[in-house]
Amino acid sequence: MGEFELIERFFKTPAQAASESSTVALGIGDDCALLQPSPGMQIAVSTDMLVEGRHFFADVDPFALGHKALAVNLSDLAAMGAEPLGFTLALALPPERARDEAWLAAFSGGLLALSNAHHCPLIGGDTTAGPLNLCITVFGQLPVGQALRRDGAHAGDDIWVSGTLGDARLALGVLRGEWTLPPDVMAAARPRLERPTPRLALGVALRGMASACADVSDGLAGDLGHIVKASSVGAEIEASMGAHLTAAGAFASLAGGRFHSETLLQLALTGGDDYELVFTAPATARRAVQSAAERASTPVTRVGRIVEQPGLRLIDANGQPTPLEARAFDHFG
Structure with a gap:
């Protein structure tokens, strides 16, 4: 199975999934995705990488791994008070994983189930051969001036x-x-x-x-x-x-x-x-x-x-x- 067939079969969601949100002007299929934040909103962006052997065990349930890969990024949006817009996935797969259709189906199932639950569509990314490595960048939005930052605590709080x-x-x-x-x-x-x-x-x-x-x-x-x-x-x-x-x-x-x-x-x-x-x-x-x-x-x-x-x-x-x-x-x- 080639790279583009892998993406098409396991990671390309129906076009309407992205278009349900007016903030996603263009999803998977072009050189870039296009996001259009609502008026008066700022974009919040976070990236996390999960590496096999460092962040998760080799025998972890692939459905759970797909869930966690996105969940840790959504948690960053939560900490800023942001609502999700979409995410990209950069995925390095060893050859044996790229051939394991059951593993890929379970991994993408966990990933996309959480994506759907929070209206955060997969809008792009990249795949390559290599040691198992998952890198997600998530995009969110929040009203200008209302971000929950780390530098606002005061004595007495x-x-x-x-x-x-x-x-x-x-x-x-x-x-x-x-x-x-x-x-x-x-x-x-x-x-x-x-x-x-x-x-x-x-x-x-x-x-x-x-x-x-x-x-x-x-x-x-x-x-x-x-x-x-x-x-x-x-x-x-x-x-x-x-x-x-x-x-x-x-x-x-x-x-x-x-x-x-x-x-x-x-x-x-x-x-x-x-x-x-x-x-x-x-x-x-x-x-x-x-x-x-x-x-x-x-x-x-x-x-x-x-x-x-x-x-x-x-x-x-x-x-x-x-x-x-x-x-x-x-x-x-």
Whole structure:
């Protein structure tokens, strides 16, 4: 099967799929796709690359891999408060994958199912032979001046986190052989690693309300660290929030209590691959934040506050701060 037949069979969506959105003037089939943002809107662009052996295991379910490849990019749009417009896919395939029609059908099925769910059509890209490598660029739009940036946090703001944290790291630990879990517990944790949910509705609901925002891809400590650095402020996180932020806490009880509270806190703070949102908002906006979360059908938890003194600190049950080293994942670290 040649390159163009592969694209035609597995990745070229019907023409009407792109034309359903007035923002896609021209999709797959020409040298460039053409996007036409709505009046008064800005374009948001993000690119992520997933490499076999670095970001995913060789035996991962291809449907889940297709889902995650797009989900991690949609999570970036969510962190900016943007709505999806479309995406491109650059795909390097080893020869055995290019010949594996079942794998290609499952991968494109997961990719396009999420694409359809969020009205984010595939509008172009490239394919080549090589080690399995997935590179997606996603395009979104949002009203001019309403982007949820990282540099807007102020002393006195609350710190909020969507959903739960640590689940993906818990599942990764099993796949790496670091620990074991009962099958039902692993079945609950694994989808959080392989099929994350981009919080697009929450990002849109927080426009004009959140003072700063980032997605939690490399661990809460590291991604909150990006916010405080960009905003020239500090942050205090309540250590007790670790139990509230980790669905791993519930999993641990099912697994016989094999994880200590300190381990659960570390899963929440440094685990990564959660693709939740961490955001700040004025304390006066607490009721509005909860209402926005309800509209987006996404739970949120208030976990700390922004302070003037630079750096990240944990606050213990006695209100005493301890330094927290904020180390986000670094591919070259």
